[in-house]
Structures are given as structure tokens and as C-alpha cells.
Amino acid sequence: MTEAFVATGLFAISIVCASRSTRALGGIKANVIRISISTLLLGVWAFTLGGGFDGPARWLFFVSGCVGYGVGDMALYLALPTLGSRLSMVLVHCLAAPFAALSEWIWLGTRLGGVELGAAALILGGVAVALAPEKGAPAHGKDLVNGIMLGVLAAVSQGIGAVLSRKAFALARAEGWNMDGGTAAFQRILGGFLITMVATWVLTRYQSNWGRAQSRDEKGLDRVWPWVLGNCLAGPILGVSFFQWALKSTASGIVLPIVATTPILVIPLARWLEGDRPSRRSLAGGVVAVVGAVWLALSR
Numbered sequence: 001m002t003e004a005f006v007a008t009g010l011f012a013i014s015i016v017c018a019s020r021s022t023r024a025l026g027g028i029k030a031n032v033i034r035i036s037i038s039t040l041l042l043g044v045w046a047f048t049l050g051g052g053f054d055g056p057a058r059w060l061f062f063v064s065g066c067v068g069y070g071v072g073d074m075a076l077y078l079a080l081p082t083l084g085s086r087l088s089m090v091l092v093h094c095l096a097a098p099f100a101a102l103s104e105w106i107w108l109g110t111r112l113g114g115v116e117l118g119a120a121a122l123i124l125g126g127v128a129v130a131l132a133p134e135k136g137a138p139a140h141g142k143d144l145v146n147g148i149m150l151g152v153l154a155a156v157s158q159g160i161g162a163v164l165s166r167k168a169f170a171l172a173r174a175e176g177w178n179m180d181g182g183t184a185a186f187q188r189i190l191g192g193f194l195i196t197m198v199a200t201w202v203l204t205r206y207q208s209n210w211g212r213a214q215s216r217d218e219k220g221l222d223r224v225w226p227w228v229l230g231n232c233l234a235g236p237i238l239g240v241s242f243f244q245w246a247l248k249s250t251a252s253g254i255v256l257p258i259v260a261t262t263p264i265l266v267i268p269l270a271r272w273l274e275g276d277r278p279s280r281r282s283l284a285g286g287v288v289a290v291v292g293a294v295w296l297a298l299s300r
Helices: 002-025 027-048 058-107 113-133 143-173 181-205 210-213 226-250 252-259 262-276 280-299
Strands: none
Touching: 002 027, 002 226, 002 252, 027 058, 027 181, 027 226, 058 113, 058 143, 058 181, 058 210, 058 252, 058 262, 113 252, 113 280, 143 181, 143 226, 143 252, 181 226, 181 262, 226 252, 252 280, 262 280
């Protein structure tokens, strides 16, 4: 379970770096650069120290990346302009964990005890309280509905992706194959890379409103690279590797609620780097979520 907490910290750093790089490059370009660099570096690891694109579960990891990494991340990027970061995170983090637990129970037969379910609910409740949007949200009507649907799609995709990874690890273990987190992350990111490139081509080709909204002034690009590299290292490379390592031995219904506290960890980072002062409600929700995470850890 320690791996899940490490992944959570890395994801928090990644989100801050992603925010800085996206402001300068735009969502589409920042996402393409991020996944391209991450695929290259993870490939170097996989083909030198890891298992490359080999193993009995490689195609299941690949599909997991297509669903969770490709569809999930792209849906999240489409939802962000309409819903904003806080509401998007509430949808993704609060729905991914229970949906993954439900899917894993149906498919893998993994059952969670009452204490674990209670702790998971406490974590998700704390995240919802901390990140729920204030009154007077900018999105209304059809735009709001579309944004919510995209947010739900992102949550469902990430939940299914996590369960597929658990199934892939189980298959590899049954075949006597010891799959490390870095190799699993590489095999997954290949699927995410494919979906990202296809979606980017479609958005660019047909000049959608979202695609036009992503254009940014690229002056000072050299000053953005540290944030881009930080996003790659803390997110798709190290963060996802630790996340996959956690899923190797722990149910997704436990791992995802821990990862759901990522936005809480962003609060002090955002205040330090962006001058964002959290409200009392955000701090209270953070305390509740942290208590739930500690309770969940002790219950194991």
C-alpha cells in the first residue's frame, strides 16, 4: 500500500507541473509532448532493465492504457475547459474508485470489508467537500451537461483501466511472470500514446472548438521545459510506475481512494507556486480525507 501513497505524492507534483506547462503550450500540445517523452523514457527502462513489450499479459496492459490513459485523459482534458479543474477532479476521483471496486467485484471477485469500504467512503467524501465548486459556476445548460458526461467518462475509463491492470497482473502471476511497475507502465503508455495521437489528429484535423481553445502563445518556451519534464517524471513515468506497482498487490478499490487524495496534496503546492489560498472548507475536507487514508492504511 506504500506504493499507492508514493504515487499520490508524485501525481500531486505532476498536476502542478502540468498546470504550468499547459498554460504556456495549451492542453493538446502539452499532452502530446508529455506522453511522447514519457513513452520514450519508459521504453528505455523497459528494454534495458525491464521486460520490454513481452509477457503473457502485455496486450491486456496495452488495452488498459488505451482505456484508462488514452480515453480517460482525453475526456478529462475535454471536460476541463467547461467544468474547471475542481469539479473535473471531483467527478474523476470520486467516481473512479467506487466504479473500479464494483467492476473488480464483478470481474475478479475481489471483496472489500466493511472497515475498508468505510475508510474509502471517508476519503471520497473528504475530497468532495474540499473540491466541490462554489456557487455561480460558469458552465450552464448543454455545456454543463456535456462537461459532466465527459467527466464521468474520464472517471469510468480510469476505473476500468485500473481493473484491467489488476487482471493483467493476475494473468502474469498465474503464468509465472514477474511484472515490474515500470514495464507495466510502459506497456500501458503505448496504448495511451496510440489513442492520444489519434484523438489529437482528429481534433487538429477538424479544428474543433476545444482544439482552437487550446492554442497558446509559445514565447518563452525554453522556460517551460522544466515543468514539462517534471510533469513527465512525476506523472506518467514514476507516478504511473508506482501506481501499477500498487495495483500489483492491492485491490483497485483501495488504491484509487488513496490516489483520490491527490488534489488535497495540491493545495499547499498551489499556494506556494501560484498564490492560491485554500478556503476553510478545502482544509476541512483535506483533514477528513487524510484521516480516511490513515484509517485505510491501518486497517490493512
